[in-house]
């Protein structure tokens with residue numbers, strides 16, 4: 001399949017899943033996770049109308065984004081973020097989807113004020129660790145609920161949603177209850193948000209499980225391999 005065909009197939013499958021789901025047909029945002037893929041592939045995908053790209057290594061994004069400055073790609077940072085990288089990433093990214101501490105949110109807010117004082121609050125998503133897996137980043141659901149008012153108090157950032165990377169199962173069907181809990185958490189927080197319309201993304205679903213995630217309420221999927229093909233084995237996963 002060509003890139004065009006893969007993109008069309010994902011969009012069709014996403015819409016079909018939304019149609020089947022009890023939440024009905026709705027816009028499903030697609031973030032193309034371009035880690036380990038070339039600037040050429042990224043540009044090709046952009047030409048096909050996909051404008052949101054996700055990267056999860058700061059170094060890689062710092063290398064690629066400057067080579068794409070003639071096109072309006074919206075870079076989403078989706079990886080574990082060391083706070084000393086924020087300064088360099090901030091001017092390049094349209095959203096940081098993997099915020100997992102109040103300290104990181106404050107750091108982003110502070111640096112926005114210092115480096116980009118005229119920029120509107122930086123969109124961020126809170127990363128939730130559903131499986132409470134030690135090795136994975138993200139905040140446990142209970143802590144997200146506790147800290148939510150603090151995240152909202154930070155004027156330099158705007159919490160636009162929740163992001164999760166679920167535990168790995170051979171059978172993605174097993175993720176359904178996890179996705180369901182995420183949707184419930186998302187709905188509860190939406191009620192508490194000072195600007196509920198800005199809190200609109202439930203980012204869950206990757207190549208293997210995006211249809212199940214959409215059936216359970218996701219409205220933002222992050223797709224790597226199903227779009228770009230397998231990552232070269234040198235990629236650090």
Ligand SMILES: *Cc1c(COP(=O)(O)O)cnc(C)c1O
Pocket residue numbers: 033035056078079165206207208222223224225226
């Ligand atoms: C790599 C990655 C994805 C995409 O995974 P695929 O299985 O290739 O679709 C999504 N989200 C994050 C945070 C990732 O690191």
